[in-house]
Amino acid sequence: MKNLLKITMLGMVVTMSAQAIAAGDINAGKKKAAVCAACHGTDGNSLSDAFPKLAGQNAGYLEKQLANFKSGERKNALMAPMVANLSEQDMADLAAYFASKKMAPGAVSEDLVAAGEKIFRAGNKETGLPACMACHGPNGNGMPAAKWPKISSQYSTYVEAQLHAFAKGERSNDPNGMMRDVASKMSDAEIKAVSAYVFGLK
Structure with a gap:
């Protein structure tokens, strides 16, 4: 019974640790986002319509896209080298940072x-x-x-x-x-x- 309790507690700790690691850190993401600024702007509002605005985007969606670019599931010659060395934590941090910003409004023709x-x-x-x-x-x-x-x-x-x-x-x-x-x-x-x-x- 004690062993079962220990195993259960260990499982909970591992799960909680994994969740903590997976959670994005906005401040860490801000530092890591410096390299993204050339295309996406310092706050995720790109100055060119050739690049998407990332500010205010859903964090889960951003994480998925970064992971897809890294795996090659989504192909893009510019993004592939940018994500090549990103860890899951890096992706979560970047996603949290950009999600925390406000997207600049647009206008319709x-x-x-x-x-x-x-x-x-x-x-x-x-x-x-x-x-x-x-x-x-x-x-x-x-x-x-x-x-x-x-x-x-x-x-x-x-x-x-x-x-x-x-x-x-x-x-x-x-x-x-x-x-x-x-x-x-x-x-x-x-x-x-x-x-x-x-x-x-x-």
Whole structure:
């Protein structure tokens, strides 16, 4: 009985230690993020729409993307060498830091508001396209528990590029092929409109 109690207690300590290690440290992440600043900005708000904003993004999603870049599940020539030497703790720290920052607001092109909002909120019944907000939330803030990303205020150029990549199968680190299925049902005009619309969401 005593041995069983010891084993149980040891298991709890190991589990708690693993959880402690897995938890991201914002201050440690800030120091490690210095190398990310050239592309993503010092606070995660990149100055170029060629690079995604990381500020305010869900930590779980950021961790997953870093791990996917490192494993090669998500391919990117710029990110691969940046993540090559990151440990799980490094990834958790970076994710915690960027998640703690506030994403800078964007703006939507007026001529694309109506079309973008329709796709985001209602999808397209004729093509079987689901509403974006079903997974990303009514305000585009994502679902942290499911590691689905915040897309509100994200650069439209970046969102558009990712949707095209999913549609072509060039990006394939989406769970159960969900985004590949969704994006493949979208026309170029729908992709452009919804990408513009989410950039203006707050």
